[in-house]
Amino acid sequence: MTFQTPSRRRRHLSAAALAVAAALALAGCATGGSADPGASSAATPVAGGTVTWGVSVEPVCYNPQRSGQQNSYPIIRNFAESLVGKDTSGEYTPWLAKSWTISDDETVYTFTLRDDVTFSDGTPLTASIVKENYDRFVAADSTLNARTGFVAYASSEATDDTTLVVTLKQPDAAFLDSVASIGAAILAPASLAASGDLCQPTADLVGTGPFTVADWKAGQEISFAKRADYDWAPGYAQHQGPAYLDTVTYRYLPEATVRSGALSAGQVDIIENVQVTDTSLFKDVDGFQYLTGPTTGTAFSLNINTRIAPANDVRVRQALRDGFDLDALIQGQYQGTVQRAYSSVGPDSPYFDKDLVGTWGNDVDGANKLLDEAGWTGRDSDGYRTKDGERLTIVVGYPEPYVRDERDVLLQGIKAKLKENIGLNLDVQIITGAAFSDALASQTWTVYPNTLPTADPSNLFRSIFTSSGFLYAKATDVTADLDALVAESRATIDPVARKKALDAVQASVVGDARYIPLYHPVYTVAAKSTVGGISFEPQLDSPASSYDIWIQP
Structure with missing residues (x-):
């Protein structure tokens, strides 16, 4: 079966199952987050400029395959990407893989990769590199987060540069969700060969994302610069091609009142984790917008x-x-x-x-x-x-x-x-x-x-x-x-x-x-009304990367 043809999948389901599937699809449509109607005046995307976030937590680890800290994911997604994505309806979308098929017994997944993807160090993405990443998840000495999602993974074979055949030990209905996770983001060969845990955002930590690390001050902030050659956004993205922003900075502001004050004073453009008592400062207030994300993860x-x-x-x-x-x-x-x-x-x-x-x-x-x-x-x-x-x-x-x-x-x-x-x-x-x-x-x-x-x-x-x-x-x-x-x-x-x-x-x-x-819990985000393209990544229940974000001059 292929991911593009739900009708083929449905041939395997009973009438009762189809009824539940329809209900599940409708429920999934509610997971995209919400915003003040018309709060953002940034109606047309604008290329260029910079945006500064005020975020509540500094990542303990920037390595997507090791981080277990939810607040780190929107930051890491700027440089780390997965084989497939997941949209607000619960459907899986192309990303680094442009298509895939699933065998009738649900144990063989054949991924066809895009042939134009490169890591930020210039290395082309190949099926062999993906295989090396996946094999590391399940190695006997692995401490990587993806290992639990890949428990059914038996082996994979790169039959050519763009074809990866993954064989599972038994059917696993959550396997694509694991592939779409940030823990299964694909790192470059240089990263896999590097020593240490790669938890600091140094030159050794290399992904395929739309941004690269431009500057990092531990305890203060991290800045990213866009890749001019980027053109393989996930299927759920609001646009294709390079990011709109030239640069984006995430400032670590752990105190909620400090974040709110920084946004009110114009020192930052977006904040996350808005304190309950500060909601009224931004919700339905001219010049600002207030958004909430989905709640599909655990309580x-x-x-x-x-x-x-x-x-x-x-x-x-x-x-x-x-x-x-x-x-x-x-x-x-x-x-x-x-x-x-x-x-x-x-x-x-x-x-x-x-x-x-x-x-x-x-x-x-x-x-x-x-x-x-x-x-x-x-x-x-x-x-x-x-x-x-x-x-x-x-x-x-x-x-x-x-x-x-x-x-x-x-x-x-x-x-x-x-x-x-x-x-x-x-x-x-x-x-x-x-x-x-x-x-x-x-x-x-x-x-x-x-x-x-x-x-x-x-x-x-x-x-x-x-x-x-x-x-x-x-x-x-x-x-x-x-x-x-x-x-x-x-x-x-x-x-x-x-x-x-x-x-x-x-x-x-x-x-x-x-x-x-x-x-x-729900993620809350407040921003200037001049900022557009803010969204949430359904697979993570958190704000998405800054790829789709733009700001009016």
Whole structure:
């Protein structure tokens, strides 16, 4: 089957599957983000000029194949590209590959690459280079992020310079989503041969994107210059050819009020992660525009390690889940700008399980009963529950590089309510990225607050719920049922079968409270009205690169 001919794909589906597929396509159309109607006065693209972003987080790593930091992706996309793209309807589009076919048994993908793509160092893109990148993802010693999305990858063969034949071990419905991910971006041979992790944006980090790094000041900013020879934008792009902007700069401004102030004062042209209380400065205000992105990735959530006491007791986890009024906290902090979550998948995803809405949370009496049953019946002088002289404490280790959107403030609010309502001490600790990496390696992490930004839930679920993922690596003792369900969700492209398995995963992890979804985050962007072409990349749930952006002089 080919990606261009949905009718061929549909011949493999039942009538019921077709009905679900149609519903999924309609749901997918809602994922492109929204903006103030008519807010931008930049109606006609203009070539030239420069734009400065104010961004909330400095990337820890600029290597697309290693970065796990969602806020880094819009920056990295300026120089790093994937074989295929994904548009707002959920369809995969050409990018570095101009077409592809899938065998009837869904195990062989044949990609036809464009013949005009070059890396920024002048090296032509070939199928052999793509093969080398893909083989590295799955190498025995690989620590690259794409390895989990390529778990079905068996081998690939470059039959000529523009043809890559990929063979999978078994069908994998999420494989194209993995190919489209930023973790599967293609790096130049010079990068693959370089030593180290390539996390700094030096000359060794070479991609095919529309920009190259012009200047980088650690802790301050990074600037990009456009490539005049670029002409292979993804199929979902708003134009083709070189970028409109001559240069673009991303300034690292971690304080939300500083970003808003910089935009108001004209010191920057665009900001992301607009603070809730600053929305009124830009939304429906002359001279500015305000945009929100899609919500198809995971909720901001608490992933709870089921092997670490006292959270190894399901009653304790369920008490934590139900021991506070989540709706009130979300409404109070975010003032209606985000939705409280019930499921691990965002409501803009066609695989969102609506049946979970209203089924859990804010049951303080029930939570207290569960803790009594679990033996936490004592109280210490601070009012916390105890058992055998030990305080009921669950540690939350929140890696500092991933803190954004005032999520640490939300966790402190939850901590206060859990103490007041059920006597549980939620010990929220902001830790270093290195400390979290060590905890992952030793499997001693306790509670990990996070989101993941991919549109296909099979990839999400594999990463955080299965023994193939980064949280429960090789821990089949606590993931066996989920391993099977996630594998089932990937075993066919039939959307009916996929949704049944994915719904079961969502219900399971919320039911036993190993996963507590809190709210569905959306990226917010504000800009001068003279800036045009701002968009979101659906596969990432984040702002797109600056390729389509222009500014009126």
